[in-house]
Amino acid sequence: MGRVTERRKVIRIRDGAVSARPDTLVAEEPLEIRLNGKPLAITMRTPGDDFALAAGFLVSEGVLAHQQDLQNIVYCAGATVDGSNTYNIVDVKTAPGVVIPDITLERNVYTTSSCGLCGKASLDAVRTTARWPIDDTHDAHGAHGGEAPPVRLDPALLARLPDRLRAAQRVFDRTGGLHAAALFREDGELLDIREDVGRHNAVDKLVGRALQNGALPLSRTILLVSGRASFELAQKAVMAGIPVLAAVSAPSSLAVDLALESGLTLVGFLRGASMNVYAGEDRIALRAAAAQG
Structure with a gap:
Protein backbone atom coordinates (compact mmCIF):
# COMPACT_ATOMS: atom_id res chain seq x y z
CA MET A 1 0.00 0.00 0.00
CA GLY A 2 1.35 3.44 -0.89
CA ARG A 3 2.20 5.97 1.77
CA VAL A 4 -0.03 8.93 2.50
CA THR A 5 3.00 11.14 3.18
CA GLU A 6 6.65 11.12 2.15
CA ARG A 7 9.76 12.88 3.38
CA ARG A 8 11.89 15.13 1.15
CA LYS A 9 14.87 17.38 1.80
CA VAL A 10 14.11 21.09 1.75
CA ILE A 11 16.25 24.21 2.03
CA ARG A 12 14.56 26.44 4.57
CA ILE A 13 15.07 30.20 4.61
CA ARG A 14 13.77 32.09 7.61
CA ASP A 15 14.71 35.71 8.33
CA GLY A 16 17.91 35.33 6.32
CA ALA A 17 18.97 32.09 8.05
CA VAL A 18 19.44 29.08 5.73
CA SER A 19 19.15 25.49 6.89
CA ALA A 20 18.58 22.04 5.39
CA ARG A 21 15.92 19.83 6.89
CA PRO A 22 13.47 17.06 5.96
CA ASP A 23 9.91 18.10 5.17
CA THR A 24 6.71 16.04 5.15
CA LEU A 25 4.85 16.13 1.84
CA VAL A 26 1.55 14.64 0.78
CA ALA A 27 2.05 11.64 -1.51
CA GLU A 28 0.63 11.70 -5.02
CA GLU A 29 0.47 8.59 -7.19
CA PRO A 30 -1.59 7.50 -10.20
CA LEU A 31 -4.51 5.13 -9.74
CA GLU A 32 -5.86 3.27 -12.74
CA ILE A 33 -9.49 2.27 -12.37
CA ARG A 34 -10.61 -0.73 -14.40
CA LEU A 35 -14.23 -1.75 -14.84
CA ASN A 36 -14.82 -5.48 -15.27
CA GLY A 37 -11.22 -5.90 -16.42
CA LYS A 38 -11.18 -3.02 -18.92
CA PRO A 39 -9.24 0.24 -18.28
CA LEU A 40 -11.62 3.14 -17.63
CA ALA A 41 -9.75 6.07 -16.07
CA ILE A 42 -6.56 7.19 -14.38
CA THR A 43 -6.56 9.73 -11.58
CA MET A 44 -3.76 11.23 -9.53
CA ARG A 45 -4.60 10.59 -5.90
CA THR A 46 -3.26 10.28 -2.37
CA PRO A 47 -2.94 6.53 -1.63
CA GLY A 48 -5.50 5.18 0.81
CA ASP A 49 -9.19 4.29 0.59
CA ASP A 50 -8.56 3.26 -3.01
CA PHE A 51 -11.48 0.84 -3.13
CA ALA A 52 -13.83 3.51 -1.79
CA LEU A 53 -12.43 6.01 -4.31
CA ALA A 54 -13.11 3.61 -7.19
CA ALA A 55 -16.61 2.82 -5.92
CA GLY A 56 -17.45 6.50 -5.45
CA PHE A 57 -16.12 7.32 -8.89
CA LEU A 58 -18.47 4.72 -10.39
CA VAL A 59 -21.40 6.15 -8.45
CA SER A 60 -20.75 9.49 -10.15
CA GLU A 61 -20.51 7.64 -13.48
CA GLY A 62 -23.97 6.16 -12.98
CA VAL A 63 -22.65 2.59 -12.81
CA LEU A 64 -23.19 1.84 -9.11
CA ALA A 65 -26.11 2.93 -6.96
CA HIS A 66 -26.55 0.20 -4.37
CA GLN A 67 -24.28 -1.98 -2.29
CA GLN A 68 -25.47 -5.08 -4.16
CA ASP A 69 -24.39 -3.57 -7.51
CA LEU A 70 -20.78 -4.15 -6.48
CA GLN A 71 -19.44 -7.69 -6.63
CA ASN A 72 -15.86 -6.94 -5.57
CA ILE A 73 -12.86 -4.65 -5.97
CA VAL A 74 -9.30 -5.98 -6.12
CA TYR A 75 -5.81 -4.63 -6.66
CA CYS A 76 -4.12 -5.76 -9.89
CA ALA A 77 -0.46 -6.50 -10.48
CA GLY A 78 1.37 -3.39 -11.66
CA ALA A 79 3.81 -2.90 -14.50
CA THR A 80 6.93 -3.76 -12.50
CA VAL A 81 9.86 -5.87 -13.62
CA ASP A 82 8.98 -8.69 -11.24
CA GLY A 83 5.23 -8.35 -11.75
CA SER A 84 4.67 -7.37 -8.12
CA ASN A 85 1.64 -5.41 -6.98
CA THR A 86 2.15 -1.64 -7.07
CA TYR A 87 -1.27 -0.97 -5.51
CA ASN A 88 -1.88 1.59 -8.24
CA ILE A 89 -4.37 -0.42 -10.30
CA VAL A 90 -7.81 -1.50 -9.09
CA ASP A 91 -10.41 -3.56 -10.92
CA VAL A 92 -14.06 -3.10 -10.05
CA LYS A 93 -16.33 -6.03 -10.87
CA THR A 94 -20.02 -5.29 -11.02
CA ALA A 95 -22.69 -7.77 -10.01
CA PRO A 96 -24.43 -9.73 -12.77
CA GLY A 97 -27.16 -7.71 -14.43
CA VAL A 98 -25.71 -4.26 -13.71
CA VAL A 99 -26.05 -2.17 -16.86
CA ILE A 100 -23.10 0.06 -17.74
CA PRO A 101 -24.19 3.45 -19.17
CA ASP A 102 -22.95 4.10 -22.70
CA ILE A 103 -21.34 7.36 -21.62
CA THR A 104 -19.16 5.44 -19.15
CA LEU A 105 -18.09 2.92 -21.77
CA GLU A 106 -17.10 5.75 -24.13
CA ARG A 107 -15.19 7.67 -21.48
CA ASN A 108 -11.80 6.03 -20.97
CA VAL A 109 -9.97 9.27 -20.23
CA TYR A 110 -7.12 10.49 -18.08
CA THR A 111 -8.15 12.61 -15.14
CA THR A 112 -5.96 14.59 -12.77
CA SER A 113 -6.12 15.59 -9.14
CA SER A 114 -7.54 18.97 -10.14
CA CYS A 115 -9.85 18.46 -13.10
CA GLY A 116 -12.11 15.60 -12.05
CA LEU A 117 -14.37 14.35 -14.82
CA CYS A 118 -12.67 16.22 -17.67
CA GLY A 119 -14.41 16.13 -21.02
CA LYS A 120 -17.80 15.11 -19.61
CA ALA A 121 -19.02 18.33 -17.99
CA SER A 122 -22.51 17.98 -19.39
CA LEU A 123 -25.83 18.68 -17.72
CA ASP A 124 -27.43 16.15 -20.04
CA ALA A 125 -25.03 13.43 -18.85
CA VAL A 126 -26.08 13.93 -15.23
CA ARG A 127 -29.73 14.08 -16.19
CA THR A 128 -29.57 10.72 -17.95
CA THR A 129 -27.56 8.85 -15.30
CA ALA A 130 -28.86 10.21 -11.97
CA ARG A 131 -30.59 7.45 -9.99
CA TRP A 132 -32.41 9.57 -7.43
CA PRO A 133 -34.03 12.98 -7.35
CA ILE A 134 -32.63 15.32 -4.72
CA ASP A 135 -34.97 14.28 -1.91
CA ASP A 136 -34.69 15.54 1.65
CA THR A 137 -37.76 13.80 3.08
CA HIS A 138 -35.97 10.61 4.12
CA ASP A 139 -33.28 9.89 6.68
CA ALA A 140 -29.55 10.37 6.16
CA HIS A 141 -28.87 6.71 5.50
CA GLY A 142 -31.24 6.22 2.62
CA ALA A 143 -34.06 4.66 4.60
CA HIS A 144 -37.44 5.16 2.99
CA GLY A 145 -39.66 4.00 5.83
CA GLY A 146 -41.50 7.28 6.30
CA GLU A 147 -41.71 10.91 5.40
CA ALA A 148 -39.79 13.55 7.33
CA PRO A 149 -39.88 17.36 7.26
CA PRO A 150 -37.75 18.93 4.50
CA VAL A 151 -34.20 19.87 5.43
CA ARG A 152 -34.06 23.39 6.85
CA LEU A 153 -30.62 24.69 7.84
CA ASP A 154 -29.78 27.57 10.14
CA PRO A 155 -26.97 29.65 8.58
CA ALA A 156 -25.26 29.67 12.00
CA LEU A 157 -24.96 25.88 11.79
CA LEU A 158 -23.40 26.07 8.32
CA ALA A 159 -20.97 28.71 9.59
CA ARG A 160 -19.58 26.26 12.17
CA LEU A 161 -18.88 23.45 9.73
CA PRO A 162 -15.59 24.68 8.15
CA ASP A 163 -13.93 24.77 11.58
CA ARG A 164 -15.14 21.24 12.27
CA LEU A 165 -13.75 20.08 8.95
CA ARG A 166 -10.41 21.75 9.57
CA ALA A 167 -10.13 20.29 13.06
CA ALA A 168 -10.62 16.78 11.64
CA GLN A 169 -7.95 17.10 8.92
CA ARG A 170 -5.16 14.92 10.28
CA VAL A 171 -2.85 14.72 7.26
CA PHE A 172 -3.24 18.41 6.40
CA ASP A 173 -1.73 19.28 9.77
CA ARG A 174 1.43 17.40 8.76
CA THR A 175 1.68 18.54 5.14
CA GLY A 176 -0.50 21.59 4.49
CA GLY A 177 -1.15 20.12 1.06
CA LEU A 178 -4.43 18.24 1.06
CA HIS A 179 -8.03 18.97 0.16
CA ALA A 180 -10.79 17.60 2.33
CA ALA A 181 -14.42 16.65 1.95
CA ALA A 182 -16.69 16.07 4.91
CA LEU A 183 -20.18 14.69 5.24
CA PHE A 184 -22.41 16.12 7.98
CA ARG A 185 -25.89 15.34 9.17
CA GLU A 186 -28.41 18.15 8.98
CA ASP A 187 -27.87 18.77 12.72
CA GLY A 188 -24.13 19.34 12.13
CA GLU A 189 -22.88 15.95 13.33
CA LEU A 190 -19.76 14.88 11.40
CA LEU A 191 -20.40 11.55 9.69
CA ASP A 192 -17.19 11.10 7.73
CA ILE A 193 -14.21 13.01 6.38
CA ARG A 194 -11.69 12.08 3.68
CA GLU A 195 -8.54 13.87 2.53
CA ASP A 196 -6.83 13.71 -0.84
CA VAL A 197 -4.62 15.73 -3.15
CA GLY A 198 -7.72 16.10 -5.33
CA ARG A 199 -11.06 17.47 -4.15
CA HIS A 200 -13.01 15.14 -6.39
CA ASN A 201 -11.08 12.14 -5.05
CA ALA A 202 -11.92 13.10 -1.47
CA VAL A 203 -15.61 13.25 -2.39
CA ASP A 204 -15.40 9.92 -4.23
CA LYS A 205 -13.91 8.33 -1.11
CA LEU A 206 -16.82 9.63 0.98
CA VAL A 207 -19.45 8.46 -1.49
CA GLY A 208 -17.70 5.13 -2.06
CA ARG A 209 -17.66 4.38 1.65
CA ALA A 210 -21.36 5.22 1.83
CA LEU A 211 -22.04 2.80 -1.05
CA GLN A 212 -20.02 0.05 0.63
CA ASN A 213 -22.01 0.60 3.83
CA GLY A 214 -25.37 0.53 2.03
CA ALA A 215 -26.04 4.17 2.92
CA LEU A 216 -26.98 5.62 -0.48
CA PRO A 217 -28.78 7.85 -1.22
CA LEU A 218 -27.39 10.36 1.30
CA SER A 219 -30.73 12.11 1.54
CA ARG A 220 -30.38 14.36 4.60
CA THR A 221 -26.74 15.32 4.58
CA ILE A 222 -24.45 18.26 3.89
CA ALA A 240 -25.18 10.45 -4.38
CA GLY A 241 -28.52 12.09 -3.53
CA ILE A 242 -26.92 14.75 -1.32
CA PRO A 243 -29.22 17.80 -1.02
CA VAL A 244 -26.69 20.41 0.17
CA LEU A 245 -23.19 21.20 -1.15
CA ALA A 246 -21.16 23.88 0.61
CA ALA A 247 -17.70 25.14 -0.28
CA VAL A 248 -15.31 27.57 1.35
CA SER A 249 -14.52 29.08 -2.05
CA ALA A 250 -16.38 29.98 -5.24
CA PRO A 251 -18.60 27.77 -7.39
CA SER A 252 -18.30 27.58 -11.15
CA SER A 253 -21.11 28.77 -13.41
CA LEU A 254 -21.87 25.23 -14.55
CA ALA A 255 -22.04 24.03 -10.94
CA VAL A 256 -24.70 26.67 -10.32
CA ASP A 257 -26.57 25.63 -13.47
CA LEU A 258 -26.59 22.00 -12.35
CA ALA A 259 -27.70 22.94 -8.84
CA LEU A 260 -30.60 25.01 -10.18
CA GLU A 261 -31.69 22.23 -12.51
CA SER A 262 -31.40 19.38 -10.02
CA GLY A 263 -32.69 21.04 -6.86
CA LEU A 264 -29.31 20.96 -5.11
CA THR A 265 -28.67 23.65 -2.49
CA LEU A 266 -25.32 25.24 -3.34
CA VAL A 267 -23.47 27.46 -0.87
CA GLY A 268 -20.15 29.14 -1.68
CA PHE A 269 -17.66 31.38 0.11
CA LEU A 270 -18.61 29.77 3.42
CA ARG A 271 -16.27 31.69 5.70
CA GLY A 272 -17.26 32.46 9.25
CA ALA A 273 -20.75 33.94 9.35
CA SER A 274 -20.58 34.95 5.68
CA MET A 275 -21.75 32.82 2.76
CA ASN A 276 -23.37 33.07 -0.66
CA VAL A 277 -26.36 30.88 -1.53
CA TYR A 278 -26.41 30.25 -5.28
CA ALA A 279 -29.26 27.74 -5.51
CA GLY A 280 -31.77 25.92 -3.33
CA GLU A 281 -32.24 28.77 -0.88
CA ASP A 282 -35.49 27.14 0.34
CA ARG A 283 -33.35 24.84 2.54
CA ILE A 284 -31.70 27.82 4.26
CA ALA A 285 -33.49 29.59 7.11
CA LEU A 286 -33.01 33.07 5.65
CA ARG A 287 -35.20 34.73 8.27
CA ALA A 288 -32.94 33.35 10.98
CA ALA A 289 -29.96 34.87 9.19
CA ALA A 290 -31.72 38.23 8.91
CA ALA A 291 -32.61 38.17 12.60
CA GLN A 292 -28.99 37.44 13.53
CA GLY A 293 -27.82 40.28 11.32
Whole structure:
Protein backbone atom coordinates (compact mmCIF):
# COMPACT_ATOMS: atom_id res chain seq x y z
CA MET A 1 0.00 0.00 0.00
CA GLY A 2 1.35 3.44 -0.89
CA ARG A 3 2.20 5.97 1.77
CA VAL A 4 -0.03 8.93 2.50
CA THR A 5 3.00 11.14 3.18
CA GLU A 6 6.65 11.12 2.15
CA ARG A 7 9.76 12.88 3.38
CA ARG A 8 11.89 15.13 1.15
CA LYS A 9 14.87 17.38 1.80
CA VAL A 10 14.11 21.09 1.75
CA ILE A 11 16.25 24.21 2.03
CA ARG A 12 14.56 26.44 4.57
CA ILE A 13 15.07 30.20 4.61
CA ARG A 14 13.77 32.09 7.61
CA ASP A 15 14.71 35.71 8.33
CA GLY A 16 17.91 35.33 6.32
CA ALA A 17 18.97 32.09 8.05
CA VAL A 18 19.44 29.08 5.73
CA SER A 19 19.15 25.49 6.89
CA ALA A 20 18.58 22.04 5.39
CA ARG A 21 15.92 19.83 6.89
CA PRO A 22 13.47 17.06 5.96
CA ASP A 23 9.91 18.10 5.17
CA THR A 24 6.71 16.04 5.15
CA LEU A 25 4.85 16.13 1.84
CA VAL A 26 1.55 14.64 0.78
CA ALA A 27 2.05 11.64 -1.51
CA GLU A 28 0.63 11.70 -5.02
CA GLU A 29 0.47 8.59 -7.19
CA PRO A 30 -1.59 7.50 -10.20
CA LEU A 31 -4.51 5.13 -9.74
CA GLU A 32 -5.86 3.27 -12.74
CA ILE A 33 -9.49 2.27 -12.37
CA ARG A 34 -10.61 -0.73 -14.40
CA LEU A 35 -14.23 -1.75 -14.84
CA ASN A 36 -14.82 -5.48 -15.27
CA GLY A 37 -11.22 -5.90 -16.42
CA LYS A 38 -11.18 -3.02 -18.92
CA PRO A 39 -9.24 0.24 -18.28
CA LEU A 40 -11.62 3.14 -17.63
CA ALA A 41 -9.75 6.07 -16.07
CA ILE A 42 -6.56 7.19 -14.38
CA THR A 43 -6.56 9.73 -11.58
CA MET A 44 -3.76 11.23 -9.53
CA ARG A 45 -4.60 10.59 -5.90
CA THR A 46 -3.26 10.28 -2.37
CA PRO A 47 -2.94 6.53 -1.63
CA GLY A 48 -5.50 5.18 0.81
CA ASP A 49 -9.19 4.29 0.59
CA ASP A 50 -8.56 3.26 -3.01
CA PHE A 51 -11.48 0.84 -3.13
CA ALA A 52 -13.83 3.51 -1.79
CA LEU A 53 -12.43 6.01 -4.31
CA ALA A 54 -13.11 3.61 -7.19
CA ALA A 55 -16.61 2.82 -5.92
CA GLY A 56 -17.45 6.50 -5.45
CA PHE A 57 -16.12 7.32 -8.89
CA LEU A 58 -18.47 4.72 -10.39
CA VAL A 59 -21.40 6.15 -8.45
CA SER A 60 -20.75 9.49 -10.15
CA GLU A 61 -20.51 7.64 -13.48
CA GLY A 62 -23.97 6.16 -12.98
CA VAL A 63 -22.65 2.59 -12.81
CA LEU A 64 -23.19 1.84 -9.11
CA ALA A 65 -26.11 2.93 -6.96
CA HIS A 66 -26.55 0.20 -4.37
CA GLN A 67 -24.28 -1.98 -2.29
CA GLN A 68 -25.47 -5.08 -4.16
CA ASP A 69 -24.39 -3.57 -7.51
CA LEU A 70 -20.78 -4.15 -6.48
CA GLN A 71 -19.44 -7.69 -6.63
CA ASN A 72 -15.86 -6.94 -5.57
CA ILE A 73 -12.86 -4.65 -5.97
CA VAL A 74 -9.30 -5.98 -6.12
CA TYR A 75 -5.81 -4.63 -6.66
CA CYS A 76 -4.12 -5.76 -9.89
CA ALA A 77 -0.46 -6.50 -10.48
CA GLY A 78 1.37 -3.39 -11.66
CA ALA A 79 3.81 -2.90 -14.50
CA THR A 80 6.93 -3.76 -12.50
CA VAL A 81 9.86 -5.87 -13.62
CA ASP A 82 8.98 -8.69 -11.24
CA GLY A 83 5.23 -8.35 -11.75
CA SER A 84 4.67 -7.37 -8.12
CA ASN A 85 1.64 -5.41 -6.98
CA THR A 86 2.15 -1.64 -7.07
CA TYR A 87 -1.27 -0.97 -5.51
CA ASN A 88 -1.88 1.59 -8.24
CA ILE A 89 -4.37 -0.42 -10.30
CA VAL A 90 -7.81 -1.50 -9.09
CA ASP A 91 -10.41 -3.56 -10.92
CA VAL A 92 -14.06 -3.10 -10.05
CA LYS A 93 -16.33 -6.03 -10.87
CA THR A 94 -20.02 -5.29 -11.02
CA ALA A 95 -22.69 -7.77 -10.01
CA PRO A 96 -24.43 -9.73 -12.77
CA GLY A 97 -27.16 -7.71 -14.43
CA VAL A 98 -25.71 -4.26 -13.71
CA VAL A 99 -26.05 -2.17 -16.86
CA ILE A 100 -23.10 0.06 -17.74
CA PRO A 101 -24.19 3.45 -19.17
CA ASP A 102 -22.95 4.10 -22.70
CA ILE A 103 -21.34 7.36 -21.62
CA THR A 104 -19.16 5.44 -19.15
CA LEU A 105 -18.09 2.92 -21.77
CA GLU A 106 -17.10 5.75 -24.13
CA ARG A 107 -15.19 7.67 -21.48
CA ASN A 108 -11.80 6.03 -20.97
CA VAL A 109 -9.97 9.27 -20.23
CA TYR A 110 -7.12 10.49 -18.08
CA THR A 111 -8.15 12.61 -15.14
CA THR A 112 -5.96 14.59 -12.77
CA SER A 113 -6.12 15.59 -9.14
CA SER A 114 -7.54 18.97 -10.14
CA CYS A 115 -9.85 18.46 -13.10
CA GLY A 116 -12.11 15.60 -12.05
CA LEU A 117 -14.37 14.35 -14.82
CA CYS A 118 -12.67 16.22 -17.67
CA GLY A 119 -14.41 16.13 -21.02
CA LYS A 120 -17.80 15.11 -19.61
CA ALA A 121 -19.02 18.33 -17.99
CA SER A 122 -22.51 17.98 -19.39
CA LEU A 123 -25.83 18.68 -17.72
CA ASP A 124 -27.43 16.15 -20.04
CA ALA A 125 -25.03 13.43 -18.85
CA VAL A 126 -26.08 13.93 -15.23
CA ARG A 127 -29.73 14.08 -16.19
CA THR A 128 -29.57 10.72 -17.95
CA THR A 129 -27.56 8.85 -15.30
CA ALA A 130 -28.86 10.21 -11.97
CA ARG A 131 -30.59 7.45 -9.99
CA TRP A 132 -32.41 9.57 -7.43
CA PRO A 133 -34.03 12.98 -7.35
CA ILE A 134 -32.63 15.32 -4.72
CA ASP A 135 -34.97 14.28 -1.91
CA ASP A 136 -34.69 15.54 1.65
CA THR A 137 -37.76 13.80 3.08
CA HIS A 138 -35.97 10.61 4.12
CA ASP A 139 -33.28 9.89 6.68
CA ALA A 140 -29.55 10.37 6.16
CA HIS A 141 -28.87 6.71 5.50
CA GLY A 142 -31.24 6.22 2.62
CA ALA A 143 -34.06 4.66 4.60
CA HIS A 144 -37.44 5.16 2.99
CA GLY A 145 -39.66 4.00 5.83
CA GLY A 146 -41.50 7.28 6.30
CA GLU A 147 -41.71 10.91 5.40
CA ALA A 148 -39.79 13.55 7.33
CA PRO A 149 -39.88 17.36 7.26
CA PRO A 150 -37.75 18.93 4.50
CA VAL A 151 -34.20 19.87 5.43
CA ARG A 152 -34.06 23.39 6.85
CA LEU A 153 -30.62 24.69 7.84
CA ASP A 154 -29.78 27.57 10.14
CA PRO A 155 -26.97 29.65 8.58
CA ALA A 156 -25.26 29.67 12.00
CA LEU A 157 -24.96 25.88 11.79
CA LEU A 158 -23.40 26.07 8.32
CA ALA A 159 -20.97 28.71 9.59
CA ARG A 160 -19.58 26.26 12.17
CA LEU A 161 -18.88 23.45 9.73
CA PRO A 162 -15.59 24.68 8.15
CA ASP A 163 -13.93 24.77 11.58
CA ARG A 164 -15.14 21.24 12.27
CA LEU A 165 -13.75 20.08 8.95
CA ARG A 166 -10.41 21.75 9.57
CA ALA A 167 -10.13 20.29 13.06
CA ALA A 168 -10.62 16.78 11.64
CA GLN A 169 -7.95 17.10 8.92
CA ARG A 170 -5.16 14.92 10.28
CA VAL A 171 -2.85 14.72 7.26
CA PHE A 172 -3.24 18.41 6.40
CA ASP A 173 -1.73 19.28 9.77
CA ARG A 174 1.43 17.40 8.76
CA THR A 175 1.68 18.54 5.14
CA GLY A 176 -0.50 21.59 4.49
CA GLY A 177 -1.15 20.12 1.06
CA LEU A 178 -4.43 18.24 1.06
CA HIS A 179 -8.03 18.97 0.16
CA ALA A 180 -10.79 17.60 2.33
CA ALA A 181 -14.42 16.65 1.95
CA ALA A 182 -16.69 16.07 4.91
CA LEU A 183 -20.18 14.69 5.24
CA PHE A 184 -22.41 16.12 7.98
CA ARG A 185 -25.89 15.34 9.17
CA GLU A 186 -28.41 18.15 8.98
CA ASP A 187 -27.87 18.77 12.72
CA GLY A 188 -24.13 19.34 12.13
CA GLU A 189 -22.88 15.95 13.33
CA LEU A 190 -19.76 14.88 11.40
CA LEU A 191 -20.40 11.55 9.69
CA ASP A 192 -17.19 11.10 7.73
CA ILE A 193 -14.21 13.01 6.38
CA ARG A 194 -11.69 12.08 3.68
CA GLU A 195 -8.54 13.87 2.53
CA ASP A 196 -6.83 13.71 -0.84
CA VAL A 197 -4.62 15.73 -3.15
CA GLY A 198 -7.72 16.10 -5.33
CA ARG A 199 -11.06 17.47 -4.15
CA HIS A 200 -13.01 15.14 -6.39
CA ASN A 201 -11.08 12.14 -5.05
CA ALA A 202 -11.92 13.10 -1.47
CA VAL A 203 -15.61 13.25 -2.39
CA ASP A 204 -15.40 9.92 -4.23
CA LYS A 205 -13.91 8.33 -1.11
CA LEU A 206 -16.82 9.63 0.98
CA VAL A 207 -19.45 8.46 -1.49
CA GLY A 208 -17.70 5.13 -2.06
CA ARG A 209 -17.66 4.38 1.65
CA ALA A 210 -21.36 5.22 1.83
CA LEU A 211 -22.04 2.80 -1.05
CA GLN A 212 -20.02 0.05 0.63
CA ASN A 213 -22.01 0.60 3.83
CA GLY A 214 -25.37 0.53 2.03
CA ALA A 215 -26.04 4.17 2.92
CA LEU A 216 -26.98 5.62 -0.48
CA PRO A 217 -28.78 7.85 -1.22
CA LEU A 218 -27.39 10.36 1.30
CA SER A 219 -30.73 12.11 1.54
CA ARG A 220 -30.38 14.36 4.60
CA THR A 221 -26.74 15.32 4.58
CA ILE A 222 -24.45 18.26 3.89
CA LEU A 223 -21.31 17.85 1.78
CA LEU A 224 -18.60 20.38 2.63
CA VAL A 225 -15.48 20.75 0.49
CA SER A 226 -12.35 22.67 1.36
CA GLY A 227 -11.91 24.47 -1.96
CA ARG A 228 -14.11 25.62 -4.79
CA ALA A 229 -17.35 23.98 -5.93
CA SER A 230 -16.78 22.77 -9.48
CA PHE A 231 -19.29 21.11 -11.78
CA GLU A 232 -17.71 17.75 -11.00
CA LEU A 233 -18.32 18.13 -7.27
CA ALA A 234 -21.91 19.25 -7.81
CA GLN A 235 -22.37 16.24 -10.07
CA LYS A 236 -21.04 13.87 -7.43
CA ALA A 237 -23.39 15.36 -4.83
CA VAL A 238 -26.38 14.96 -7.14
CA MET A 239 -25.44 11.39 -8.07
CA ALA A 240 -25.18 10.45 -4.38
CA GLY A 241 -28.52 12.09 -3.53
CA ILE A 242 -26.92 14.75 -1.32
CA PRO A 243 -29.22 17.80 -1.02
CA VAL A 244 -26.69 20.41 0.17
CA LEU A 245 -23.19 21.20 -1.15
CA ALA A 246 -21.16 23.88 0.61
CA ALA A 247 -17.70 25.14 -0.28
CA VAL A 248 -15.31 27.57 1.35
CA SER A 249 -14.52 29.08 -2.05
CA ALA A 250 -16.38 29.98 -5.24
CA PRO A 251 -18.60 27.77 -7.39
CA SER A 252 -18.30 27.58 -11.15
CA SER A 253 -21.11 28.77 -13.41
CA LEU A 254 -21.87 25.23 -14.55
CA ALA A 255 -22.04 24.03 -10.94
CA VAL A 256 -24.70 26.67 -10.32
CA ASP A 257 -26.57 25.63 -13.47
CA LEU A 258 -26.59 22.00 -12.35
CA ALA A 259 -27.70 22.94 -8.84
CA LEU A 260 -30.60 25.01 -10.18
CA GLU A 261 -31.69 22.23 -12.51
CA SER A 262 -31.40 19.38 -10.02
CA GLY A 263 -32.69 21.04 -6.86
CA LEU A 264 -29.31 20.96 -5.11
CA THR A 265 -28.67 23.65 -2.49
CA LEU A 266 -25.32 25.24 -3.34
CA VAL A 267 -23.47 27.46 -0.87
CA GLY A 268 -20.15 29.14 -1.68
CA PHE A 269 -17.66 31.38 0.11
CA LEU A 270 -18.61 29.77 3.42
CA ARG A 271 -16.27 31.69 5.70
CA GLY A 272 -17.26 32.46 9.25
CA ALA A 273 -20.75 33.94 9.35
CA SER A 274 -20.58 34.95 5.68
CA MET A 275 -21.75 32.82 2.76
CA ASN A 276 -23.37 33.07 -0.66
CA VAL A 277 -26.36 30.88 -1.53
CA TYR A 278 -26.41 30.25 -5.28
CA ALA A 279 -29.26 27.74 -5.51
CA GLY A 280 -31.77 25.92 -3.33
CA GLU A 281 -32.24 28.77 -0.88
CA ASP A 282 -35.49 27.14 0.34
CA ARG A 283 -33.35 24.84 2.54
CA ILE A 284 -31.70 27.82 4.26
CA ALA A 285 -33.49 29.59 7.11
CA LEU A 286 -33.01 33.07 5.65
CA ARG A 287 -35.20 34.73 8.27
CA ALA A 288 -32.94 33.35 10.98
CA ALA A 289 -29.96 34.87 9.19
CA ALA A 290 -31.72 38.23 8.91
CA ALA A 291 -32.61 38.17 12.60
CA GLN A 292 -28.99 37.44 13.53
CA GLY A 293 -27.82 40.28 11.32
